[in-house]
Amino acid sequence: MTMPALTFRDIRARPVVLKLKRPVVARIATITDWPMILIDLGTEEGVVGHAYLEPYTVKAMKYLVPALRDFGDLLKGRRVAPTEFYDLARKSLHFVGYQGLSMIAVAGLDMAAWDALARAAGLPLCVLLGGSVGPVKAYNSNGLWLKDPAALAEEAVELRDEGGFTGLKLRLGRTRIADDLAAVETVRQAVGADMELMIDYNQGLHLGEALQRCHGIDDLGLAWIEEPIVYDNLDGCAQLAAELKTPLQIGENFYGPRDLQAALQRKACDYVMPDFMRIGGVTGWLRAAAIAGTAGIPMSTHLYPEVAAHVMRVTETAHWLEWQDWADPVLQQPYDVRGGELHIPDTPGIGLAWNEDAVKANLFEA
Secondary structure, three states, X not given: XXXXXXXXXXXXXEEEEEEEEEEEEOOOXXXXXXXXEEXXXXXXXXXXXXXXXXXXXXXXXXXXXXXHHHHHHHHOOOEOOHHHHHHHXXXXXXXXXXXXXXXXHHHHHHXXXXXXXXXXXXXXXXXXXXXXXXXXXXXXXXXXXXXXHHHHHHHHHHHHHOOOOOEEEEEOOOOOHHHHHHHXXXXXXXXXOOOEEEEEOOOOOOHHHHHHHHHHOOOOOOOEEEOOOOOOOXXXXXXXXXXXXXXXXXXXXXXXXXXXXXXXXXXOXXXXXXXXXXXXXXXXXXXXXXXXXXXXXXXXXXXXXXXXXXXXXXXXXXXXXXXXXXXXXXXXXXXXXXXXXXXXXXXXXXXXXXXXXXXXXXXXXX
């Protein structure tokens, strides 16, 4: 196969803010407004690559949008080559560091570049990467936040039925341990014993609390316990992973593949779930997936379900895709979810196109 030759022309970054149907209510934050940066990578040949970023806080877009636009000056006239763009863009931000906002901006560029290349080739991204179009096993992560346990049963059934899901994510970290236990029991009774329940503490506990609370739910047959403590306390994570029977899941805060490698070297987890804007987009994911594959560590995704589905089709230890529909309002054609699986459209690229009316209605001045 001859790869298409594309010449980078410019990059367009548009910030939008959406209202969440089910607000994020975690121990460390409450989020009602969801920021997104829509990225269009233009080429001289007329092919446009699409991607988006979800930087959690609206104010972060004021720094990321200019960074993305600066890449336009850096790369103008170059042949579109995602791995080269990844390295060039990172090196251009060397003096402010490779992590944090720097990596997030690079990830946005990288995903758009891969999309452009796959579109030009006339292939879905997963096929360009050596895989095939097909379904990807997913769990629903659209809700079950820290609300009253009694209110969770109806929502759990709604989430299950949104796509015939066999896995749901439930957030814990209430003031009383008894209320967390009641939440697990309520959801379990509502959706049945066969439902996989993923537990996420959203980094809300200190190590002492985590030791107590995680041991308290260790015999409940849970799929995993996710981020009970702050993400960079790898020693604490290693202690928990060694003591618990339930697999420990971390990774959404890995900034680049080397962070994943460091966590595995420290035996800080049983599972990993990198986030695309932090791991470094498609290029960062592929490099991280090679490390996880060598170690035999199951690898799940965090956010960005569209690009996630494509790379999971070429990930050796692919585990679960996290399904969230938060980007759907600005997409022309959201991905199809049925039978507990995300179905990749057989179209070139990642399969993203913007609903311009919705974009216009939700634009934010960054």
